[in-house]
């Protein structure tokens with residue numbers, strides 16, 4: 001069995017800080033540049049025929065450990081991003097959805113997230129998912145607890161998949177930028193059979209041209225899902 005149709009792309013965006021440092025800039029400038037890259041890559045995906053969902057790791061449960069001013073900056077940037085992005089979502093027919101535990105965010109930011117989801121919910125060319133205060137283990141644990149609360153004595157893989165916060169297809173391709181080779185607690189259940197691609201490019205330097213090359217490489221891969229060669 002082989003399948004090289006790319007429906008769900010996931011991206012671990014890494015390297016904003018190093019990008020800024022290389023230029024003698026503050027880390028926050030790297031995050032601003034990174035937000036621009038999210039926009040470019042999302043609109044590219046919306047125009048790509050097979051991609052239905054692109055999920056970005058925007059804020060992990062571990063990111064709270066960063067200095068307070070950086071966390072506050074990231075929150076403000078997210079708010080600005082969602083505010084400015086609405087016309088782009090509508091123009092390119094993109095639906096926005098958030099995953100993760102957003103209850104920890106300010107009420108105003110939660111409102112912005114909910115409004116963006118609400119206003120784009122009928123858009124259908126692409127779903128852009130931002131993982132916000134997200135952790136893969138927490139998501140799986142939550143799913144199992146939900147099933148227990150529903151009275152299940154034992155659970156199947158299908159039950160867990162359906163109870164996850166991400167009711168999307170499994171990830172076909174996961175890309176991580178900046179040369180780090182790890183998953184960092186991202187979509188652990190959904191990456192079981194994903195193709196993985198690690199690039200040394202720092203996230204703000206990641207372009208649609210590089211994505212295009214990666215997609216061509218993906219098409220050549222022979223996905224076996226555990227079957228024989």
Ligand code: FPP
Pocket residue numbers: 013014015016017018019031032034035038057058059063077078081130203
């Ligand atoms: C890692 O760079 C990046 C993140 C903290 C997550 C991605 C955040 C953005 C792209 C900022 C904008 C996001 C939105 C949704 C508007 P790093 O700081 O860990 O880089 P480093 O490893 O080089 O220090």
